[in-house]
Amino acid sequence: MKIAESDLIINPDGSIYHLNLLPGDVADTVITVGDPDRVGEVSKYFDRIEFKKGKREFITHTGFVGDKRVTVLSTGIGTDNIDIVFNELDALVNIDFETREVKKDLTSLNIIRVGTSGAVQPDVPMGTILASSFGLGMDALMNYYIHELSGDERSLLDDIKIHFAHLKNINPYLTSANDVLLNTIGKDMEKGITVTAPGFYAPQGRQVRAKNAVPDFIGSINSFKSNQNRITNLEMETAGIYALAKVLGHKALSVNAILASRVKLEFSKEPNKIVEKAIKMVLERI
Ligand SMILES: O=P(O)(O)O[C@H]1O[C@H](CO)[C@@H](O)[C@H]1O
Numbered sequence: 001m002k003i004a005e006s007d008l009i010i011n012p013d014g015s016i017y018h019l020n021l022l023p024g025d026v027a028d029t030v031i032t033v034g035d036p037d038r039v040g041e042v043s044k045y046f047d048r049i050e051f052k053k054g055k056r057e058f059i060t061h062t063g064f065v066g067d068k069r070v071t072v073l074s075t076g077i078g079t080d081n082i083d084i085v086f087n088e089l090d091a092l093v094n095i096d097f098e099t100r101e102v103k104k105d106l107t108s109l110n111i112i113r114v115g116t117s118g119a120v121q122p123d124v125p126m127g128t129i130l131a132s133s134f135g136l137g138m139d140a141l142m143n144y145y146i147h148e149l150s151g152d153e154r155s156l157l158d159d160i161k162i163h164f165a166h167l168k169n170i171n172p173y174l175t176s177a178n179d180v181l182l183n184t185i186g187k188d189m190e191k192g193i194t195v196t197a198p199g200f201y202a203p204q205g206r207q208v209r210a211k212n213a214v215p216d217f218i219g220s221i222n223s224f225k226s227n228q229n230r231i232t233n234l235e236m237e238t239a240g241i242y243a244l245a246k247v248l249g250h251k252a253l254s255v256n257a258i259l260a261s262r263v264k265l266e267f268s269k270e271p272n273k274i275v276e277k278a279i280k281m282v283l284e285r286i
């Protein structure tokens, strides 16, 4: 079936609407980062850069680490941007731009996020590099997509819904990391459930001047337990990445550079060093 011009928007130069990339520009291994300035911090370790492109907050560098072709791409902040990045990445590899039809042979990308995050457990200090075993979305993105849960995801989400029943008007969603990526790139890293929030301040339990409607948000997050699973950290993209990757048949892992301890009320004085450590660990393991 031909995808409408209004649904899949191709720029006059043949590139996709927001990412400004052509089919063929995306490597099978994609590193996503939130901050556009972090793209160069990753690609500075490439042995060769093939090209640099960008539009808005979506900066892309594709190049080689040894013989391996790698794309690093910034998503900007939030799962609304993840909606754009993941649909467009998928279209670039799985839709024929000439016929506007889905290709017969689908490509499954390996997608690794290198992001920053705040820890909610006292034994997860600043400086930790943490791999998200699950992404738990408190945002609304997945209300708009049909997505199916595995048995494990379903039973964990049932426990989560009971624990967070006091949070009105929130319909949490949960997706696991890709097992292979979790056990290779995430090997020996701290692991835990990552909560993806639809904001940085009150949606992550922060209070500056505007008053918080949810009392003790951090307390209700770090007290959740189901078998060996606990919530370790908060950020703004992982759950959307895991859920859309699964819907579209890609493999995803989120690696978090822990910059803040929300229970010790600390924020790192050297955030770049922690991010650098996460970048190097991921590049050594891809
Ligand atoms: O450092 P990045 O990857 O942007 O990730 C985290 O930092 C931003 C908030 O400061 C949010 O995007 C959050 O998820």
Ligand SMILES: O=c1cc[nH]c(=O)[nH]1
Binding pocket: 116, 117, 118, 119, 200, 204, 234, 235, 236, 259, 260
């Ligand atoms: O606490 C934090 C730190 C980084 N990014 C977030 O979203 N939250």
